[in-house]
Amino acid sequence: MELVTDTFSALGSGVVSLNGAAGEAVMVGLDTLVTLLSPDSVIQLVLILLGLVLLTYLLLCLVYHSVRGLYTFTLPWLLSLVTKPRIAEKFGAWAVVTGAAQGIGREYALALARHGLNVILVSRNKQELENVANEIRDTHKVDTATIVADLSDADNIGKIVKKVKALNHEIGVVVNNVGMMGPGYNNMADMEKKAVKEIITVNVLPLTMFCHAFLPDMAKRGKGAIINISSVAGLVPVPYLAVYSATQHYISALTQAIAQEYSGLGVVIQEVDPGQVDSVSSKCMMSGSSLLAPSPAAFVNSAIRTLGYNNRTCGYWSHSLLMTSLQSWVPSVLCSLIVWLQSRRQYRLAHPAQPPVPTPAPAAAQKPPPPPVQQKPAAPVPAVQEKK
Numbered sequence: 001m002e003l004v005t006d007t008f009s010a011l012g013s014g015v016v017s018l019n020g021a022a023g024e025a026v027m028v029g030l031d032t033l034v035t036l037l038s039p040d041s042v043i044q045l046v047l048i049l050l051g052l053v054l055l056t057y058l059l060l061c062l063v064y065h066s067v068r069g070l071y072t073f074t075l076p077w078l079l080s081l082v083t084k085p086r087i088a089e090k091f092g093a094w095a096v097v098t099g100a101a102q103g104i105g106r107e108y109a110l111a112l113a114r115h116g117l118n119v120i121l122v123s124r125n126k127q128e129l130e131n132v133a134n135e136i137r138d139t140h141k142v143d144t145a146t147i148v149a150d151l152s153d154a155d156n157i158g159k160i161v162k163k164v165k166a167l168n169h170e171i172g173v174v175v176n177n178v179g180m181m182g183p184g185y186n187n188m189a190d191m192e193k194k195a196v197k198e199i200i201t202v203n204v205l206p207l208t209m210f211c212h213a214f215l216p217d218m219a220k221r222g223k224g225a226i227i228n229i230s231s232v233a234g235l236v237p238v239p240y241l242a243v244y245s246a247t248q249h250y251i252s253a254l255t256q257a258i259a260q261e262y263s264g265l266g267v268v269i270q271e272v273d274p275g276q277v278d279s280v281s282s283k284c285m286m287s288g289s290s291l292l293a294p295s296p297a298a299f300v301n302s303a304i305r306t307l308g309y310n311n312r313t314c315g316y317w318s319h320s321l322l323m324t325s326l327q328s329w330v331p332s333v334l335c336s337l338i339v340w341l342q343s344r345r346q347y348r349l350a351h352p353a354q355p356p357v358p359t360p361a362p363a364a365a366q367k368p369p370p371p372p373v374q375q376k377p378a379a380p381v382p383a384v385q386e387k388k
């Protein structure tokens with residue numbers, strides 16, 4: 001600082017000797033600057049105070065997120081070493097899991113059965129569902145029921161709800177897991193119309209209607225849990241996965257809103273936002289290490305332990321660490337830039353020959369001119385007869 005002030009003083013003297021009156025004015029200006037930058041100036045004091053406030057804020061954030069992380073992941077893990085979480089007693093005897101034939105859904109069904117819950121499994125593939133149901137019954141000695149249905153057909157959703165209710169079981173846990181990413185990284189307009197509709201229907205409708213159907217009974221009983229599987233793509237907008245990302249934002253908003261509506265009624269409503277999990281649907285992504293892309297079993301073993309500890313979690317420690325760092329420490333503009341660059345990389349891997357820019361619609365000028373329209377004589381308008 002002294003070096004800076006000395007330099008300004010020397011500069012000032014030089015200017016005065018060179019230009020007389022004009023130099024005097026510059027000298028006054030430089031003197032003012034020197035005063036402002038001197039160690040006991042008000043500006044410096046304000047800057048120091050602002051720095052201290054920022055540092056305190058960042059330290060508090062660090063402490064808050066560390067405590068939250070320990071409470072979400074470490075505490076339940078430590079407790080699970082000495083005692084088994086009593087999920088069936090706490091929430092109810094039966095669970096419904098959608099998309100239960102493979103991946104995350106299958107592992108949730110197995111994990112809930114391991115905790116003593118009977119499970120109703122919903123998916124399209126009858127054989128795969130039967131295989132999971134048999135494995136659950138043989139390994140965990142609980143009851144199962146299977147419902148084979150395509151959830152991309154909106155009419156099936158109400159039928160499934162009816163079937164589940166007709167079983168007359170106490171539904172304690174609903175895992176709204178079914179979801180699809182569609183054709184992977186793509187420009188939105190390059191996607192088939194059918195695929196766009198299917199992603200919206202499968203990702204949004206069953207989850208919404210299942211919450212609508214099962215929450216009131218849970219609230220009446222004063223116990224139950226709804227686990228809505230969303231994605232990190234629901235926390236930040238992801239280019240080239242626009243429709244998928246938008247549906248995950250919907251899940252996130254719905255879950256947070258109903259969690260507030262039903263708070264204090266004994267029902268746990270949890271949003272789980274996985275990063276990459278090494279399942280069939282994530283094959284279109286760049287393969288990460290098992291640290292960042294755990295197996296569905298490793299992911300669910302971690303995520304299910306967070307039930308009742310955190311109502312909004314990525315479910316896996318490395319995904320949470322990454323997202324918390326991105327959202328808390330990195331300015332949002334930079335965060336969006338990182339996500340965009342990463343998505344563009346994924347797009348280029350998926351379409352090596354195509355530039356990642358939307359295909360422009362053909363310009364009107366390039367279209368052949370429409371044929372001249374022949375003017376027809378106007379058809380007589382039929383008279384409307386009033387009936388008496």
Ligand SMILES: NC(=O)c1ccc[n+]([C@@H]2O[C@H](COP(=O)([O-])OP(=O)(O)OC[C@H]3O[C@@H](n4cnc5c(N)ncnc54)[C@H](OP(=O)(O)O)[C@@H]3O)[C@@H](O)[C@H]2O)c1
Nearest residue numbers: 099101102103104124125151152179231276277279281282
């Ligand atoms: N894997 C990831 O990296 C990742 C990351 C973030 C979020 N997620 C979310 O996690 C959830 C599960 O993902 P996953 O990776 O486990 O998926 P997955 O391995 O592809 O499994 C999807 C499950 O849903 C069923 N399913 C798919 N379409 C269906 C339909 N139209 N009707 C009925 N069932 C249908 C599938 O069984 P059938 O084929 O037999 O029907 C399967 O059991 C999804 O909501 C996804 O968005 C996954």
